[in-house]
Amino acid sequence: xxxxxxxxxxxxxxxxxxxxxxxxxxPLARALRRQxxxxxxxxxxxxxxxxxxxxxxxxxxxxLLYLDGGDRERACDEWGIALHLEPDNFDAHRGMGFxxxxxxxxxxxxxxxxxxxxxxxxDAAVREALAFLRERMPAPPPAAVRPSAxxxxxxxxxxxxxxxxxxxxxxxxxxxxxxxxxxxxxxxPHMAVPSDPGKLFEPMLDDAPxxxxxxxxxxxxxxxxxxxxxxxxxxxxxxxxxxxxxxxxTARHLELGSWRSILLEAAQAVVHMSPLTDEMALLMAVRxxxxxxxxxxxxxxxxxxxxxxxxxxx
Amino acid sequence: xSDLFAAVLTRLSRVPGVRxxxxxxxxxxxxxxxxxxxxxxxxxIAALAASLYNRTARAAESVAFGHLDTLQLEADAGHVVIADxxxxxxxxxxxxxAQLGLVRLEVHRAAEALK
Numbered sequence: 519x520x521x522x523x524x525x526x527x528x529x530x531x532x533x534x535x536x537x538x539x540x541x542x543x544x545p546l547a548r549a550l551r552r553q554x555x556x557x558x559x560x561x562x563x564x565x566x567x568x569x570x571x572x573x574x575x576x577x578x579x580x581x582l583l584y585l586d587g588g589d590r591e592r593a594c595d596e597w598g599i600a601l602h603l604e605p606d607n608f609d610a611h612r613g614m615g616f617x618x619x620x621x622x623x624x625x626x627x628x629x630x631x632x633x634x635x636x637x638x639x640x641d642a643a644v645r646e647a648l649a650f651l652r653e654r655m656p657a658p659p660p661a662a663v664r665p666s667a668x669x670x671x672x673x674x675x676x677x678x679x680x681x682x683x684x685x686x687x688x689x690x691x692x693x694x695x696x697x698x699x700x701x702x703x704x705x706x707p708h709m710a711v712p713s714d715p716g717k718l719f720e721p722m723l724d725d726a727p728x729x730x731x732x733x734x735x736x737x738x739x740x741x742x743x744x745x746x747x748x749x750x751x752x753x754x755x756x757x758x759x760x761x762x763x764x765x766x767x768t769a770r771h772l773e774l775g776s777w778r779s780i781l782l783e784a785a786q787a788v789v790h791m792s793p794l795t796d797e798m799a800l801l802m803a804v805r806x807x808x809x810x811x812x813x814x815x816x817x818x819x820x821x822x823x824x825x826x827x828x829x830x831x832x
Numbered sequence: 833x834s835d836l837f838a839a840v841l842t843r844l845s846r847v848p849g850v851r852x853x854x855x856x857x858x859x860x861x862x863x864x865x866x867x868x869x870x871x872x873x874x875x876x877i878a879a880l881a882a883s884l885y886n887r888t889a890r891a892a893e894s895v896a897f898g899h900l901d902t903l904q905l906e907a908d909a910g911h912v913v914i915a916d917x918x919x920x921x922x923x924x925x926x927x928x929x930a931q932l933g934l935v936r937l938e939v940h941r942a943a944e945a946l947k
Contacts, residue, residue, distance in 0.1 A: 769908075776908050777905065781906075
Protein backbone atom coordinates (compact mmCIF):
# COMPACT_ATOMS: atom_id res chain seq x y z
CA UNK A 519 0.00 0.00 0.00
CA UNK A 520 1.47 3.36 -0.99
CA UNK A 521 1.55 6.32 1.36
CA UNK A 522 -1.07 8.96 0.61
CA UNK A 523 0.08 12.07 -1.21
CA UNK A 524 0.60 15.26 0.76
CA UNK A 525 -2.24 16.79 -1.22
CA UNK A 526 -4.61 14.06 -0.02
CA UNK A 527 -3.60 14.62 3.59
CA UNK A 528 -4.18 18.33 3.20
CA UNK A 529 -7.57 17.75 1.61
CA UNK A 530 -8.71 15.33 4.34
CA UNK A 531 -7.48 17.67 7.08
CA UNK A 532 -9.33 20.58 5.55
CA UNK A 533 -12.51 18.53 5.19
CA UNK A 534 -12.44 17.32 8.78
CA UNK A 535 -11.63 20.81 10.09
CA UNK A 536 -14.54 22.26 8.14
CA UNK A 537 -16.97 19.48 8.95
CA UNK A 538 -16.18 17.22 11.95
CA UNK A 539 -18.78 14.72 10.74
CA UNK A 540 -16.95 14.21 7.41
CA UNK A 541 -15.94 10.58 6.78
CA UNK A 542 -12.56 11.91 5.70
CA UNK A 543 -11.44 11.34 9.29
CA UNK A 544 -10.90 7.67 8.45
CA PRO A 545 -8.23 7.99 5.72
CA LEU A 546 -6.67 10.86 7.67
CA ALA A 547 -6.45 8.78 10.86
CA ARG A 548 -5.08 5.87 8.85
CA ALA A 549 -2.38 8.13 7.41
CA LEU A 550 -1.52 9.46 10.88
CA ARG A 551 -1.18 5.90 12.14
CA ARG A 552 1.15 5.09 9.30
CA GLN A 553 3.25 8.11 10.27
CA UNK A 554 3.50 6.74 13.81
CA UNK A 555 1.21 9.43 15.24
CA UNK A 556 -0.98 6.97 17.12
CA UNK A 557 -2.37 9.37 19.72
CA UNK A 558 -3.47 11.88 17.09
CA UNK A 559 -5.05 9.09 15.03
CA UNK A 560 -6.82 7.76 18.11
CA UNK A 561 -8.29 11.14 19.02
CA UNK A 562 -9.40 11.73 15.47
CA UNK A 563 -11.06 8.32 15.28
CA UNK A 564 -12.89 8.72 18.58
CA UNK A 565 -14.19 12.13 17.58
CA UNK A 566 -15.19 10.95 14.12
CA UNK A 567 -17.09 8.02 15.57
CA UNK A 568 -19.15 10.39 17.69
CA UNK A 569 -20.61 11.66 14.43
CA UNK A 570 -20.43 8.35 12.54
CA UNK A 571 -21.11 5.61 15.11
CA UNK A 572 -21.89 3.02 12.44
CA UNK A 573 -18.73 3.55 10.34
CA UNK A 574 -17.32 0.03 10.08
CA UNK A 575 -13.90 1.08 8.75
CA UNK A 576 -13.52 3.53 11.62
CA UNK A 577 -14.24 0.84 14.22
CA UNK A 578 -11.73 -1.46 12.51
CA UNK A 579 -9.11 1.25 12.50
CA UNK A 580 -9.79 2.18 16.12
CA UNK A 581 -9.34 -1.49 17.00
CA LEU A 582 -5.94 -1.47 15.32
CA LEU A 583 -4.97 1.70 17.16
CA TYR A 584 -5.88 0.11 20.49
CA LEU A 585 -3.94 -2.97 19.49
CA ASP A 586 -0.94 -0.79 18.65
CA GLY A 587 -1.13 0.50 22.22
CA GLY A 588 -1.31 -3.03 23.62
CA ASP A 589 -4.98 -2.74 24.64
CA ARG A 590 -6.32 -5.98 23.20
CA GLU A 591 -9.58 -5.81 25.14
CA ARG A 592 -10.59 -2.49 23.65
CA ALA A 593 -9.40 -3.65 20.24
CA CYS A 594 -11.77 -6.62 20.50
CA ASP A 595 -14.57 -4.32 21.67
CA GLU A 596 -14.19 -2.26 18.49
CA TRP A 597 -13.96 -5.27 16.21
CA GLY A 598 -17.00 -6.70 17.97
CA ILE A 599 -18.91 -3.55 17.03
CA ALA A 600 -17.66 -3.85 13.45
CA LEU A 601 -18.92 -7.45 13.33
CA HIS A 602 -22.24 -6.39 14.69
CA LEU A 603 -22.53 -3.88 11.86
CA GLU A 604 -21.06 -6.21 9.25
CA PRO A 605 -21.14 -9.85 10.44
CA ASP A 606 -18.80 -11.15 7.72
CA ASN A 607 -16.12 -8.50 8.01
CA PHE A 608 -12.83 -10.20 7.28
CA ASP A 609 -10.55 -7.78 9.14
CA ALA A 610 -12.59 -7.91 12.34
CA HIS A 611 -12.74 -11.72 12.36
CA ARG A 612 -9.04 -11.89 11.57
CA GLY A 613 -8.09 -9.40 14.29
CA MET A 614 -10.20 -11.09 16.95
CA GLY A 615 -9.02 -14.52 15.84
CA PHE A 616 -5.38 -13.61 16.37
CA UNK A 617 -6.01 -11.90 19.70
CA UNK A 618 -7.84 -14.99 21.00
CA UNK A 619 -5.11 -17.22 19.59
CA UNK A 620 -2.50 -15.21 21.45
CA UNK A 621 -4.56 -15.49 24.66
CA UNK A 622 -4.79 -19.25 24.25
CA UNK A 623 -8.57 -19.18 23.81
CA UNK A 624 -8.50 -21.67 20.96
CA UNK A 625 -12.27 -22.27 20.50
CA UNK A 626 -12.96 -18.55 20.02
CA UNK A 627 -9.87 -18.14 17.85
CA UNK A 628 -11.00 -21.02 15.67
CA UNK A 629 -14.49 -19.60 15.35
CA UNK A 630 -13.28 -16.18 14.16
CA UNK A 631 -10.52 -17.48 11.91
CA UNK A 632 -12.89 -19.94 10.23
CA UNK A 633 -15.23 -17.07 9.49
CA UNK A 634 -12.30 -15.03 8.18
CA UNK A 635 -11.03 -17.75 5.86
CA UNK A 636 -14.55 -18.29 4.55
CA UNK A 637 -14.61 -14.66 3.47
CA UNK A 638 -11.03 -14.56 2.14
CA UNK A 639 -9.63 -18.06 1.59
CA UNK A 640 -6.29 -16.81 0.27
CA ASP A 641 -4.99 -15.12 3.42
CA ALA A 642 -1.85 -17.11 4.23
CA ALA A 643 -1.54 -16.01 7.87
CA VAL A 644 -5.12 -17.01 8.65
CA ARG A 645 -4.69 -20.39 6.92
CA GLU A 646 -1.50 -21.01 8.86
CA ALA A 647 -3.14 -20.10 12.15
CA LEU A 648 -6.09 -22.38 11.38
CA ALA A 649 -3.76 -25.28 10.63
CA PHE A 650 -2.05 -24.65 13.96
CA LEU A 651 -5.40 -24.60 15.79
CA ARG A 652 -6.79 -27.72 14.11
CA GLU A 653 -3.71 -29.67 15.10
CA ARG A 654 -4.37 -28.78 18.72
CA MET A 655 -8.13 -29.00 18.85
CA PRO A 656 -10.08 -32.22 18.42
CA ALA A 657 -13.05 -31.94 16.09
CA PRO A 658 -16.28 -31.72 18.12
CA PRO A 659 -18.66 -34.66 17.82
CA PRO A 660 -21.42 -33.73 15.36
CA ALA A 661 -24.19 -34.34 17.89
CA ALA A 662 -22.70 -31.71 20.19
CA VAL A 663 -23.26 -28.92 17.68
CA ARG A 664 -26.51 -27.12 18.28
CA PRO A 665 -27.94 -25.83 15.04
CA SER A 666 -28.71 -22.36 16.33
CA ALA A 667 -25.71 -21.94 18.59
CA UNK A 668 -23.63 -18.85 17.97
CA UNK A 669 -20.53 -21.04 17.79
CA UNK A 670 -21.70 -22.49 14.49
CA UNK A 671 -18.70 -23.03 12.24
CA UNK A 672 -20.58 -22.92 8.96
CA UNK A 673 -18.30 -20.88 6.70
CA UNK A 674 -19.59 -17.40 6.17
CA UNK A 675 -22.88 -18.06 7.89
CA UNK A 676 -24.18 -15.66 10.49
CA UNK A 677 -24.93 -17.53 13.71
CA UNK A 678 -28.23 -15.74 13.96
CA UNK A 679 -30.34 -14.09 11.31
CA UNK A 680 -29.22 -10.59 10.38
CA UNK A 681 -30.22 -7.89 12.85
CA UNK A 682 -33.78 -6.79 12.38
CA UNK A 683 -33.59 -3.22 13.48
CA UNK A 684 -36.14 -0.71 12.51
CA UNK A 685 -34.95 2.87 12.58
CA UNK A 686 -37.71 5.26 13.36
CA UNK A 687 -40.01 4.86 10.45
CA UNK A 688 -37.47 3.45 8.01
CA UNK A 689 -38.21 -0.11 7.01
CA UNK A 690 -35.52 -2.48 8.22
CA UNK A 691 -34.14 -5.51 6.44
CA UNK A 692 -36.50 -8.31 5.55
CA UNK A 693 -37.84 -9.97 8.65
CA UNK A 694 -35.53 -12.83 9.58
CA UNK A 695 -36.84 -16.19 10.57
CA UNK A 696 -36.76 -15.45 14.27
CA UNK A 697 -39.12 -17.65 16.23
CA UNK A 698 -42.53 -16.03 16.02
CA UNK A 699 -44.69 -15.69 19.07
CA UNK A 700 -46.59 -18.94 19.33
CA UNK A 701 -49.54 -18.61 21.64
CA UNK A 702 -48.57 -15.33 23.30
CA UNK A 703 -48.82 -15.52 27.05
CA UNK A 704 -51.84 -13.31 27.38
CA UNK A 705 -50.23 -9.88 27.07
CA UNK A 706 -51.87 -6.98 28.80
CA PRO A 707 -54.31 -5.11 26.57
CA HIS A 708 -51.88 -2.24 25.99
CA MET A 709 -49.18 -4.70 24.90
CA ALA A 710 -50.02 -5.43 21.28
CA VAL A 711 -46.91 -7.29 20.17
CA PRO A 712 -45.84 -6.79 16.55
CA SER A 713 -44.72 -10.01 14.88
CA ASP A 714 -41.98 -8.22 12.90
CA PRO A 715 -38.84 -8.37 15.09
CA GLY A 716 -37.75 -4.99 13.74
CA LYS A 717 -40.96 -3.39 14.99
CA LEU A 718 -41.17 -5.14 18.32
CA PHE A 719 -40.66 -2.05 20.45
CA GLU A 720 -42.16 0.41 17.97
CA PRO A 721 -45.07 1.35 20.28
CA MET A 722 -42.49 2.68 22.73
CA LEU A 723 -41.11 5.17 20.20
CA ASP A 724 -44.11 7.36 21.05
CA ASP A 725 -42.42 8.10 24.37
CA ALA A 726 -39.98 10.92 23.70
CA PRO A 727 -37.20 9.75 26.05
CA UNK A 728 -37.16 6.23 24.54
CA UNK A 729 -34.10 5.68 22.33
CA UNK A 730 -34.38 1.99 21.58
CA UNK A 731 -34.54 -1.56 22.86
CA UNK A 732 -32.93 -4.76 21.67
CA UNK A 733 -33.13 -8.43 22.44
CA UNK A 734 -29.54 -9.66 22.30
CA UNK A 735 -27.93 -13.04 22.74
CA UNK A 736 -24.93 -13.48 24.99
CA UNK A 737 -22.60 -12.86 22.05
CA UNK A 738 -24.16 -9.41 21.67
CA UNK A 739 -25.93 -10.30 18.45
CA UNK A 740 -29.32 -8.70 17.95
CA UNK A 741 -32.30 -11.03 17.75
CA UNK A 742 -34.92 -8.29 17.54
CA UNK A 743 -35.15 -4.62 18.29
CA UNK A 744 -36.28 -1.13 17.47
CA UNK A 745 -34.13 1.98 17.74
CA UNK A 746 -34.28 5.61 16.75
CA UNK A 747 -32.21 6.42 13.67
CA UNK A 748 -28.56 7.25 14.36
CA UNK A 749 -28.79 6.42 18.05
CA UNK A 750 -25.94 3.91 17.88
CA UNK A 751 -27.83 1.58 20.19
CA UNK A 752 -27.44 -1.35 17.78
CA UNK A 753 -23.72 -1.42 18.52
CA UNK A 754 -24.26 -1.35 22.26
CA UNK A 755 -25.22 -5.02 22.40
CA UNK A 756 -21.89 -6.09 20.98
CA UNK A 757 -19.91 -4.35 23.68
CA UNK A 758 -22.30 -4.87 26.58
CA UNK A 759 -22.68 -8.63 26.23
CA UNK A 760 -19.31 -8.98 27.92
CA UNK A 761 -20.44 -6.64 30.69
CA UNK A 762 -23.35 -8.98 31.38
CA UNK A 763 -20.85 -11.82 31.85
CA UNK A 764 -19.00 -9.67 34.36
CA UNK A 765 -22.20 -8.75 36.16
CA UNK A 766 -23.16 -12.41 36.47
CA UNK A 767 -19.71 -13.21 37.83
CA THR A 768 -19.83 -10.29 40.27
CA ALA A 769 -23.27 -11.25 41.60
CA ARG A 770 -22.22 -14.87 42.01
CA HIS A 771 -18.97 -13.99 43.75
CA LEU A 772 -20.74 -11.71 46.21
CA GLU A 773 -23.32 -14.43 46.83
CA LEU A 774 -26.08 -12.17 45.59
CA GLY A 775 -27.67 -14.87 43.45
CA SER A 776 -28.80 -14.40 39.86
CA TRP A 777 -28.66 -10.99 38.24
CA ARG A 778 -31.96 -9.20 37.69
CA SER A 779 -30.89 -6.00 36.03
CA ILE A 780 -28.06 -3.61 35.29
CA LEU A 781 -28.70 0.11 35.09
CA LEU A 782 -26.08 2.37 33.49
CA GLU A 783 -26.45 6.11 33.81
CA ALA A 784 -24.22 7.97 31.35
CA ALA A 785 -24.06 11.64 30.39
CA GLN A 786 -26.43 11.29 27.44
CA ALA A 787 -28.42 8.17 28.13
CA VAL A 788 -29.55 5.56 30.61
CA VAL A 789 -29.23 1.91 29.63
CA HIS A 790 -31.23 -0.82 31.35
CA MET A 791 -30.35 -4.49 30.83
CA SER A 792 -32.23 -7.49 32.15
CA PRO A 793 -32.22 -11.24 31.51
CA LEU A 794 -34.91 -12.78 29.34
CA THR A 795 -33.64 -16.36 29.23
CA ASP A 796 -30.31 -18.01 30.04
CA GLU A 797 -29.15 -17.05 26.57
CA MET A 798 -30.85 -13.76 25.89
CA ALA A 799 -31.11 -10.37 27.49
CA LEU A 800 -33.08 -7.20 26.94
CA LEU A 801 -31.25 -3.93 26.52
CA MET A 802 -33.15 -0.64 26.57
CA ALA A 803 -31.76 2.88 26.20
CA VAL A 804 -33.53 6.10 27.09
CA ARG A 805 -32.47 9.72 27.27
CA UNK A 806 -30.73 10.77 30.42
CA UNK A 807 -33.38 13.25 31.47
CA UNK A 808 -35.90 10.45 32.04
CA UNK A 809 -36.57 9.92 35.76
CA UNK A 810 -35.30 6.60 37.14
CA UNK A 811 -38.80 5.45 38.02
CA UNK A 812 -39.94 6.05 34.45
CA UNK A 813 -36.93 4.08 33.19
CA UNK A 814 -37.84 1.11 35.36
CA UNK A 815 -41.48 1.19 34.29
CA UNK A 816 -40.48 1.37 30.64
CA UNK A 817 -38.05 -1.49 31.13
CA UNK A 818 -40.87 -3.57 32.60
CA UNK A 819 -43.02 -2.75 29.58
CA UNK A 820 -40.22 -3.67 27.17
CA UNK A 821 -39.71 -6.92 29.10
CA UNK A 822 -43.37 -7.76 28.66
CA UNK A 823 -43.14 -7.19 24.90
CA UNK A 824 -39.91 -9.18 24.64
CA UNK A 825 -41.16 -12.14 26.64
CA UNK A 826 -44.38 -12.31 24.71
CA UNK A 827 -42.41 -12.13 21.46
CA UNK A 828 -40.21 -14.98 22.61
CA UNK A 829 -43.23 -17.09 23.30
CA UNK A 830 -43.87 -16.40 26.93
CA UNK A 831 -41.34 -18.98 28.03
CA UNK A 832 -38.70 -16.50 29.09
CA UNK B 833 -8.20 13.61 52.50
CA SER B 834 -8.46 10.39 54.51
CA ASP B 835 -10.81 12.16 56.95
CA LEU B 836 -13.06 13.02 54.06
CA PHE B 837 -12.98 9.42 52.82
CA ALA B 838 -13.81 8.12 56.27
CA ALA B 839 -16.66 10.58 56.81
CA VAL B 840 -18.17 9.78 53.44
CA LEU B 841 -18.02 6.04 54.04
CA THR B 842 -19.38 6.24 57.57
CA ARG B 843 -22.46 8.07 56.35
CA LEU B 844 -22.99 5.61 53.51
CA SER B 845 -22.49 2.51 55.62
CA ARG B 846 -25.14 3.74 58.08
CA VAL B 847 -27.87 3.40 55.48
CA PRO B 848 -30.02 0.42 56.56
CA GLY B 849 -29.23 -2.67 54.51
CA VAL B 850 -25.79 -1.53 53.32
CA ARG B 851 -23.36 -4.40 53.98
CA UNK B 852 -20.30 -2.71 52.62
CA UNK B 853 -19.18 0.69 51.39
CA UNK B 854 -15.87 1.51 49.86
CA UNK B 855 -13.88 3.91 47.76
CA UNK B 856 -12.11 2.11 44.96
CA UNK B 857 -9.20 3.10 42.76
CA UNK B 858 -11.00 2.48 39.51
CA UNK B 859 -7.96 1.94 37.31
CA UNK B 860 -6.17 -0.42 39.70
CA UNK B 861 -9.27 -2.16 41.02
CA UNK B 862 -8.18 -1.96 44.63
CA UNK B 863 -9.97 -0.49 47.66
CA UNK B 864 -8.70 2.86 48.94
CA UNK B 865 -10.87 2.83 52.05
CA UNK B 866 -13.52 0.31 53.00
CA UNK B 867 -16.16 -0.17 55.68
CA UNK B 868 -17.61 -3.61 55.31
CA UNK B 869 -19.48 -6.11 57.47
CA UNK B 870 -17.58 -9.13 58.64
CA UNK B 871 -17.15 -11.67 55.90
CA UNK B 872 -17.64 -9.19 53.06
CA UNK B 873 -14.54 -9.46 50.82
CA UNK B 874 -13.55 -5.87 50.10
CA UNK B 875 -10.64 -6.77 47.79
CA UNK B 876 -12.85 -8.93 45.59
CA ILE B 877 -15.62 -6.37 45.52
CA ALA B 878 -13.18 -3.64 44.50
CA ALA B 879 -11.66 -5.73 41.72
CA LEU B 880 -14.99 -6.92 40.33
CA ALA B 881 -16.66 -3.52 40.64
CA ALA B 882 -13.78 -1.76 38.88
CA SER B 883 -13.73 -4.32 36.10
CA LEU B 884 -17.49 -4.09 35.57
CA TYR B 885 -17.42 -0.31 35.72
CA ASN B 886 -14.51 0.02 33.28
CA ARG B 887 -16.05 -2.27 30.72
CA THR B 888 -19.46 -0.62 30.77
CA ALA B 889 -17.90 2.85 30.75
CA ARG B 890 -16.03 1.97 27.57
CA ALA B 891 -19.22 0.62 26.03
CA ALA B 892 -21.15 3.80 26.85
CA GLU B 893 -18.42 6.00 25.40
CA SER B 894 -18.08 3.88 22.27
CA VAL B 895 -21.69 4.56 21.32
CA ALA B 896 -21.44 8.27 22.19
CA PHE B 897 -23.58 8.02 25.34
CA GLY B 898 -20.87 9.92 27.17
CA HIS B 899 -19.21 9.45 30.50
CA LEU B 900 -20.64 6.77 32.78
CA ASP B 901 -21.79 8.25 36.10
CA THR B 902 -23.49 5.37 37.83
CA LEU B 903 -23.78 1.61 37.47
CA GLN B 904 -26.33 -0.35 39.43
CA LEU B 905 -26.44 -4.14 39.52
CA GLU B 906 -29.56 -5.74 40.95
CA ALA B 907 -29.49 -9.40 41.88
CA ASP B 908 -31.76 -11.84 43.71
CA ALA B 909 -30.21 -11.16 47.10
CA GLY B 910 -29.01 -7.58 46.85
CA HIS B 911 -27.64 -4.63 44.96
CA VAL B 912 -24.28 -3.20 43.99
CA VAL B 913 -24.20 0.54 43.25
CA ILE B 914 -21.09 2.15 41.78
CA ALA B 915 -20.74 5.90 41.20
CA ASP B 916 -17.92 7.73 39.49
CA UNK B 917 -15.89 10.01 41.75
CA UNK B 918 -13.10 11.07 39.41
CA UNK B 919 -10.09 8.78 39.73
CA UNK B 920 -12.00 6.74 42.26
CA UNK B 921 -15.47 5.29 42.50
CA UNK B 922 -17.84 4.88 45.42
CA UNK B 923 -19.15 1.33 45.73
CA UNK B 924 -21.97 0.12 47.97
CA UNK B 925 -23.18 -3.45 48.42
CA UNK B 926 -26.65 -3.62 49.89
CA UNK B 927 -29.11 -6.31 50.91
CA UNK B 928 -32.28 -6.88 48.99
CA UNK B 929 -34.19 -5.27 51.85
CA ALA B 930 -32.32 -1.97 51.57
CA GLN B 931 -34.23 1.04 50.34
CA LEU B 932 -32.56 1.38 46.97
CA GLY B 933 -33.44 5.04 46.46
CA LEU B 934 -31.72 5.92 49.71
CA VAL B 935 -28.64 3.87 48.87
CA ARG B 936 -28.39 5.58 45.49
CA LEU B 937 -28.80 8.99 47.06
CA GLU B 938 -26.02 8.41 49.57
CA VAL B 939 -23.71 6.89 46.97
CA HIS B 940 -24.19 9.94 44.76
CA ARG B 941 -23.64 12.28 47.68
CA ALA B 942 -20.45 10.46 48.55
CA ALA B 943 -19.22 10.60 44.95
CA GLU B 944 -19.96 14.32 44.72
CA ALA B 945 -18.09 14.97 47.94
CA LEU B 946 -15.01 13.24 46.57
CA LYS B 947 -14.91 14.96 43.19
